[in-house]
Amino acid sequence: FHANYAPFKDEKGEKAGIVMVIQDITERQKLDNMRKEFVANVSHELKTPLTSIKSYTETLLDGALDDKEITKHFLGVVKSEADRMDRLVRDLLQLSRLDYKREHWNKKETNIVKLTEDSVLKMRINAKNKNQTLSFKGEERVICFIDPDKIEQVIINILSNAIKYTPENGEIKVLVEKDEFRGIIRIIDNGMGIPEKDIPRLFERFYRVDKARSRELGGTGLGLSIAQQIVKAHEGEINIKSKEGEGTEVIIKLPLKEKEV
Numbered sequence: 001f002h003a004n005y006a007p008f009k010d011e012k013g014e015k016a017g018i019v020m021v022i023q024d025i026t027e028r029q030k031l032d033n034m035r036k037e038f039v040a041n042v043s044h045e046l047k048t049p050l051t052s053i054k055s056y057t058e059t060l061l062d063g064a065l066d067d068k069e070i071t072k073h074f075l076g077v078v079k080s081e082a083d084r085m086d087r088l089v090r091d092l093l094q095l096s097r098l099d100y101k102r103e104h105w106n107k108k109e110t111n112i113v114k115l116t117e118d119s120v121l122k123m124r125i126n127a128k129n130k131n132q133t134l135s136f137k138g139e140e141r142v143i144c145f146i147d148p149d150k151i152e153q154v155i156i157n158i159l160s161n162a163i164k165y166t167p168e169n170g171e172i173k174v175l176v177e178k179d180e181f182r183g184i185i186r187i188i189d190n191g192m193g194i195p196e197k198d199i200p201r202l203f204e205r206f207y208r209v210d211k212a213r214s215r216e217l218g219g220t221g222l223g224l225s226i227a228q229q230i231v232k233a234h235e236g237e238i239n240i241k242s243k244e245g246e247g248t249e250v251i252i253k254l255p256l257k258e259k260e261v
Ligand code: ADP
Pocket: 161, 162, 163, 165, 166, 189, 191, 192, 193, 194, 202, 207, 208, 209, 210, 214, 215, 218, 219, 220, 221, 222, 223, 224, 225, 248
């Protein structure tokens, strides 16, 4: 709480009392803390790869350059750290476009069954590299009015999480169905799952269950917040059900094109 007070006088100029304004500043403080935390996170996420780029380049300049094999290895590290910074900055720019409603939407009638199946095909190689089975099942046609590129981005993001956080030989299932009003995309894995206490916070920027593991796997910690903003911009919703050690299900719901309803 924040309190402000001022004395007031009666018509004779005598002190008559004080006026006190008590403000609930918890909301404001919460926002302020979130902003500070965000800046701290961004700085840290950029600083880590930058430090690594600097030290590898310095070692090269100090003489490691004479060894061709070492040079190749070091430049490989520099490139991958630069790629990480690139991903992070791209994600931040997209979040900022979404925040300021400056994202450009190209919405059209789209069969989300075909869109999802195409996204699954694009990720097949990633699943194969981990010896995982990736299956797809869908109805014939489910038509939604969406920006196909953006929704594809969401599906690919969720699928790549499913692949990343599921061990070798795991199983990932993708289903597309519809109810009376909505097209529904389900992405189900039997991977490591998410502890119950973390589930409500997953859509927060930079929130990760295991920071080290996410970084190691190339994640920025922004994927789910971006996915949620994109889905919300379509008047849809995205939910996560999960059990630690058993697996995770992500459910994306998008309104059907009116004629279909
Ligand atoms: P990241 O770039 O870290 O993957 P996301 O915003 O996409 O960031 O996801 C946030 C966190 O949610 C991840 O760091 C991970 O801990 C958890 N997570 C997301 N998807 C899954 C999944 N399918 N299985 C287990 N954990 C997941």
